[in-house]
Amino acid sequence: MTDFTMEKGADGVAIITWDTVGKSMNVMSMEAWPVLDGLIDDALADEAVRGIIITSGKEGTFAGGMDLNVIAKMKESAGDNPAKGLMDGLMQTHGILRKIERGGMDDKNKGGKPIACCLPGTALGIGFEIPLACHRIFAADNPKSKIGLPEIMIGIFPGMGGTTRLARMMGAMAASPFLLEGKLSDPKKAKQAGLVHEVTAPDDLIDKAREWVLSEPSIVKPWDEKGYKMPGGEPFHPAGFMTFVGASAMVNGKTQGAFPAAKALLSAVYEGALVPFDTALKIEARWFTNVLMNPSSSAMIRSLFINKEALEKGANRPDAPDQTVKKVGVMGAGMMGAGIALVSAMAGMEVVLIDQKQDAADRGKSYTADYMDKGIKRGKATEEKKEKTLAQITATTDYAALEGCDLIIEAVFEDVGVKAEVTKDVLKHVGPDCIFATNTSTLPITELAKASDTPENFIGIHFFSPVEKMMLVEIIKGQQTGPRAVAKALDYVRQIRKTPIVVNDARFFYCNRCIIPYINEGLRMVGEGVAPALIDNAARQLGFPVGPLQLVDETSIDLGAKIARATKAAMGDDYPDEAVDEIIFWMEGEGRLGRKSNAGFFDYDEKGKRQGYWEGLAEKYPLSEDQPDLITVQHRLMFAQVLEAVRALEEGVLEDIREGDVGAILAWGFAPWSGGPFSWLDIIGTPYAAERCDQLTEEFGPRFATPALLREMADKGQTFYGRFSDEKSAA
Numbered sequence: 001m002t003d004f005t006m007e008k009g010a011d012g013v014a015i016i017t018w019d020t021v022g023k024s025m026n027v028m029s030m031e032a033w034p035v036l037d038g039l040i041d042d043a044l045a046d047e048a049v050r051g052i053i054i055t056s057g058k059e060g061t062f063a064g065g066m067d068l069n070v071i072a073k074m075k076e077s078a079g080d081n082p083a084k085g086l087m088d089g090l091m092q093t094h095g096i097l098r099k100i101e102r103g104g105m106d107d108k109n110k111g112g113k114p115i116a117c118c119l120p121g122t123a124l125g126i127g128f129e130i131p132l133a134c135h136r137i138f139a140a141d142n143p144k145s146k147i148g149l150p151e152i153m154i155g156i157f158p159g160m161g162g163t164t165r166l167a168r169m170m171g172a173m174a175a176s177p178f179l180l181e182g183k184l185s186d187p188k189k190a191k192q193a194g195l196v197h198e199v200t201a202p203d204d205l206i207d208k209a210r211e212w213v214l215s216e217p218s219i220v221k222p223w224d225e226k227g228y229k230m231p232g233g234e235p236f237h238p239a240g241f242m243t244f245v246g247a248s249a250m251v252n253g254k255t256q257g258a259f260p261a262a263k264a265l266l267s268a269v270y271e272g273a274l275v276p277f278d279t280a281l282k283i284e285a286r287w288f289t290n291v292l293m294n295p296s297s298s299a300m301i302r303s304l305f306i307n308k309e310a311l312e313k314g315a316n317r318p319d320a321p322d323q324t325v326k327k328v329g330v331m332g333a334g335m336m337g338a339g340i341a342l343v344s345a346m347a348g349m350e351v352v353l354i355d356q357k358q359d360a361a362d363r364g365k366s367y368t369a370d371y372m373d374k375g376i377k378r379g380k381a382t383e384e385k386k387e388k389t390l391a392q393i394t395a396t397t398d399y400a401a402l403e404g405c406d407l408i409i410e411a412v413f414e415d416v417g418v419k420a421e422v423t424k425d426v427l428k429h430v431g432p433d434c435i436f437a438t439n440t441s442t443l444p445i446t447e448l449a450k451a452s453d454t455p456e457n458f459i460g461i462h463f464f465s466p467v468e469k470m471m472l473v474e475i476i477k478g479q480q481t482g483p484r485a486v487a488k489a490l491d492y493v494r495q496i497r498k499t500p501i502v503v504n505d506a507r508f509f510y511c512n513r514c515i516i517p518y519i520n521e522g523l524r525m526v527g528e529g530v531a532p533a534l535i536d537n538a539a540r541q542l543g544f545p546v547g548p549l550q551l552v553d554e555t556s557i558d559l560g561a562k563i564a565r566a567t568k569a570a571m572g573d574d575y576p577d578e579a580v581d582e583i584i585f586w587m588e589g590e591g592r593l594g595r596k597s598n599a600g601f602f603d604y605d606e607k608g609k610r611q612g613y614w615e616g617l618a619e620k621y622p623l624s625e626d627q628p629d630l631i632t633v634q635h636r637l638m639f640a641q642v643l644e645a646v647r648a649l650e651e652g653v654l655e656d657i658r659e660g661d662v663g664a665i666l667a668w669g670f671a672p673w674s675g676g677p678f679s680w681l682d683i684i685g686t687p688y689a690a691e692r693c694d695q696l697t698e699e700f701g702p703r704f705a706t707p708a709l710l711r712e713m714a715d716k717g718q719t720f721y722g723r724f725s726d727e728k729s730a731a
């Protein structure tokens with residue numbers, strides 16, 4: 001059995017069907033390339049064949065992309081010269097795709113056979129690069145299909161001709177959302193954008209393609225014609241010049257130069273636009289090799305593709321029967337409860353949303369109505385969907401409505417007493433098997449579980465705000481949490497299509513434990529007279545979506561002050577953050593509570609638009625004459641977080657480094673190019689990390705002290721993925 005088979009019809013149309021053996025969706029493997037190549041050779045050489053159709057044997061999809069082993073195998077193919085292996089491998093695939101594109105024409109563009117590609121559904125990555133090499137793309141009209149090139153999202157770029165072809169088809173500017181942002185489209189939108197040529201009823205797909213193939217169409221691609229000009233202008237054409245200047249500024253503005261793939265992609269498009277097509281493919285292959293050789297790309301692929309998917313599929317799910325949630329009770333219809341009700345209802349669950357007063361409960365439910373209205377405006381939802389979703393939510397004050405719930409998620413005020421009371425009241429109304437989850441962000445789960453007679457059914461399900469946007473959910477096991485509760489939480493997170501991590505109970509769990517030192521390090525630097533813009537920009541240039549000062553403005557300064565007071569009360573003399581408190585309490589005293597009060601580290605205009613840094617800050621904390629260099633600021637911000645991650649692993653809060661890495665990127669945007677805190681330590685090397693910690697400790701204090709685990713690994717020259725992947729994590 002092979003992944004590609006061919007059937008030649010009496011009408012002269014050869015149909016090549018892609019049907020990856022043993023997979024539900026087609027993926028391109030190393031072994032499948034020569035098979036496709038051989039079939040193309042055969043069909044082009046056969047005089048009885050007038051044209052070719054490439055399609056999929058999988059119902060409703062074309063292909064999901066490339067088997068990532070292809071890259072690993074290419075790297076290995078040239079012994080100790082992986083870059084050569086990659087370059088050779090990429091040029092071979094270019095050769096096959098170029099053969100399809102030329103369709104057997106001679107140098108004068110004469111002869112040749114038309115090759116159409118039929119997409120019954122989703123076509124991603126290489127699954128769209130193959131169609132792009134064909135002469136005409138037919139897509140079945142299925143609004144759920146996704147078509148595009150999402151490679152940039154995992155730290156690479158379309159490197160099998162997709163970049164060069166798309167830029168030449170539509171021009172650099174028009175191609176940029178699809179290449180630089182990995183934008184995906186449904187078939188109709190893909191046609192509007194010029195990504196596919198025809199959208200047909202699913203049953204007509206092959207017939208339409210057959211008709212076209214037999215119509216003796218012209219098959220010469222524009223870039224193979226004499227006098228081809230790139231749409232929108234080439235780099236030295238005035239219009240093209242503006243495009244590239246603009247694109248370069250946009251990429252650098254958005255990525256702050258922190259993502260190697262985006263830069264490489266832009267270079268491939270720019271340099272490729274200056275030369276003939278075949279040379280452009282070679283340039284694309286060079287840049288792709290460059291990106292694949294950068295440790296950032298393998299770290300990103302590992303965290304954002306392989307491990308994220310593994311966690312979503314239940315890599316750490318205990319062995320328990322299916323716990324699919326049917327009816328969920330959400331306690332508290334405030335900011336978080338309203339969002340939790342929304343995502344649960346959208347996933348098809350019956351939701352009971354309870355607050356103290358009916359109008360508060362109704363307000364929580366109206367959040368879903370507003371969300372759906374926005375979706376309708378943008379063409380992403382329908383009135384029916386809105387009605388159906390709203391009908392699933394019962395907003396009430398009556399606990400009796402909770403009867404039959406198999407999961408409760410509590411999101412009332414952050415107060416042990418209030419939470420305990422709610423827990424006790426709820427448990428009177430639900431069955432003994434119901435799992436009770438709290439969305440607390442700071443209170444220990446084990447402590448809160450004391451309000452329940454069945455602590456094995458008590459767990460933390462920690463969402464991030466805004467619930468509907470943030471893709472990570474942190475599940476926290478209390479000391480007595482049982483496996484069924486963990487399975488329930490994981491099955492629920494799967495239902496709402498988010499990514500879970502499972503951690504053990506400890507102060508601030510995992511994510512907030514790392515985020516707080518990041519913010520605190522930024523605040524400390526303000527106190528030392530470091531320029532606020534230097535602090536925030538240093539973070540943004542590391543790839544963080546927002547710097548620490550902007551982050552504290554967004555999350556609110558009084559929340560920071562509240563957490564600081566509670567932490568201090570709990571830690572007593574061990575409390576390490578007096579220097580931070582001075583600033584945060586002073587800001588609070590000044591009424592500068594952040595974005596919500598239109599005044600924080602930043603000034604805001606009446607509409608809430610962020611202006612510059614507040615001048616009053618410099619009056620209280622004058623800028624020091626001697627500003628630190630960028631790397632020092634960046635290392636302080638990075639190590640403040642990654643050392644917490646290492647300590648969380650050391651203490652058993654984290655049980656799996658994959659969760660530490662995936663969680664950090666999804667929860668607070670930890671430098672995604674690095675693959676996460678553990679991947680970053682592996683990239684810089686544990687010996688250097690330990691040495692740098694020693695220097696930072698000497699200069700800035702014991703919070704940078706090298707954890708014993710890191711010291712030991714540095715001495716042994718170990719990497720985190722080397723040491724821990726044998727135990728649990730798949731690299």
Ligand code: NAD
Binds near residue numbers: 332334
């Ligand atoms: P909020 O103040 O917006 O909402 C709390 C809601 O709970 C209010 O509507 C209140 O009326 C209701 N409530 C209070 N006591 C109640 C009771 N006895 N019965 C029923 N309803 C009651 O707060 P929020 O921001 O939604 O936070 C809720 C919880 O989620 C807190 O534990 C918080 O720490 C946690 N959390 C918040 C965030 C965040 O970013 N805001 C993130 C993660 C977790």
